[in-house]
Amino acid sequence: MQKGMHMPSWYKTYHPYVSPMDPCPPITTKRYSTPPNLYLGFQPPGLEQFTPSAALKAGTLWKYFYDPYYSTREMKKGVRE
Amino acid sequence: MWFYEKKLQYPVKVSTCNPMLAKFLIEQYGGADGELAAALRYLNQRYSIPDKVVGLLTDIGTEEFAHLEMIATMVYKLTKDATPEQMKAAGLGDHYANHDNALFYHDASGVPWTAAYIQAKGDPIADLYEDIAAEEKARATYQWLIDLSDDPDLNDGLRYLREREVIHSQRFREAVEILKEERDSKKIF
Amino acid sequence: MKQVPPQYYSELEQIQAIDFVIVELALYLHTHPDDLDAIQQYNESVKRSKALKRNFEKKYGALTSFGYSYSRHPWEYKEAPWPWQV
């Protein structure tokens, strides 16, 4: 991440309408992904990098693009690295 | 031409014997937004696109074959030692009836792969926008696969593949900017 | 059937890591062909990858059969394990 660069959040939420007629217990908050490629525009040179082995693990060489997805189940278990 | 290297792009691990997950994963093997569709789409579009972006389509298309091999490895490991009974219990009885434990290019509900999933319009912007959409759809599929799976090692590989879609989408978006040819005059990027 | 030793995985992973950097830089350079730092890093990574593969192939056999690796006798390339098997 370069200095002065605004870091947006890669996940957003919305709240679907809940009807008293809905048969299933409502999911009140839905999450969706807004990945880094939506925000950067043309990649500027010299973005901060991972080391080669960390890059392989992350799936990207540049830290700015690192946006891992975890299921709600995983997040409850605290699987995040 | 292409050549084969005897290694995976990423170390794929599977920790639980759970053939049911193979049934879901096959979506990214032979499904509409899967890796086969991606590879064939880009490697075919490249013949009728400006020279400036041919290299990008060639290399992303080639990387998609490496991802196809990773998905195949996951499916292979999940079903390798599964008995017909286990295949049936995992919802793979209909697959077994046609293919035994062999892999095949179909989606999670058994629909065989078709070229109708992909397009080559000959219009560079139309094609690159399709490619960006394809990457976002593949990213979404990996999210739903991660939601369905409780295998931590498998999810690690799926997270890697999802991240690659983010990068591919970034590069296709840059390719669009290059074809607009306004970058040097504006310098807003 | 002979299983690969545990260090096979860590040595392979070093190659996978450096080859990943190469792929990432290649895709980046397609849209940033003037970035000299990236080109230098690309060339250094290629050098490192070649050295790692030379070592790896001495222990475990050739990684390719299309002219990028030499072969010993007998022809080992065809031997298991294949990437999806290890």
Ligand SMILES: [Fe+2]
């Ligand atoms: Fe992709």
